[in-house]
Amino acid sequence: MDRKGYLLASCMAALFVIVSVAAVMRGGAPLDLAVRLFALNGFVALALAASMSPFLREIRQVFGRPFIYVHHTFAAFGLTAILLHPVAAAVMAGSLSGFIPVFSSLQAFLALGGRVAFYLILVAVAAAALRNRYPAAWRPVHMLMYVALALGLVHAVLIGTDLVHPVVRGVLYALFVMVVAALLLKRRQRHVRGSRE
Known part of the structure; x- marks a missing residue:
């Protein structure tokens, strides 16, 4: 991993530290704090994993690892945290x-949208x-992850206690904007690639 890789990794790590420190400073019983930390860190990790999708070559160059390795590392951490949140x-x-x-x-559906997001994430991961086995069908199903992230953010905004902190709210909003931008960029890349073929 080169210097850019260490810098990018440090910036990513800072996002986890920021939301976690803000949650800890807000206090609460240990189990309540665990619920919130799982949710915040799970969202950050899954959003970062989703944001990487248009940058296959760049991720490999910066981190010195195949894109799928880096993507799956973040996705696995995010999935574990998001599954532990409702548990x-x-x-x-x-x-x-x-x-x-x-x-x-x-x-009620939007406030408790994390419940639906939980199952959408499981379906999206199963598709991946x-x-x-299903090379033509897995991608549209896997894109349910974007819907799950949207529902998760709305759920956090409506009933999540940590988003009252402006920094936490700013981090989560910025990450979701990155996810949407990455999705649009990926679709544009496919369109350009398809027009050349």
């Missing part, structure tokens, strides 16, 4: 109701795992 919340609540999506109203 810790269920333990804290003493109920599994947090795994049941709510469709009683639009407000089956990419070799």
Whole structure:
């Protein structure tokens, strides 16, 4: 990894440190803090993994590792944290109701959208795992990750306590803008590639 790689890695690590320190400073019971830390760090990791998709060559050049290795490292960390978030919340609540999506109203659906996002992430990850078996179909299903990130952010904005901190809110908003920009850039790259063929 060259100097640019260390600088980029340091910037990425700083995002995890920023949201984690802000959550810790906000306080709370240990299990409540764990729920929040899993959510924040999971979102950061998955957003970074999604933002890498248009930069296959650049990621390899900067980190000195294949894109898929770097992408999967962030994705695996994010997936683990996001899966532990509802598990810790269920333990804290003493109920599994947090795994049941709510469709009683639009407000309730959006506020509890993390429940739907949880299952969308599982489906998106399964699609990536089956990419070799279904090469033509896995990509559209894997793109559910973008919907999951959007629902997760809305869920955090509506009922997440840590987003009252302007720095945490700014980090998560900026990351989501990066995700959307990466998605648009990736689609443009495919369009240009398709027009050349």
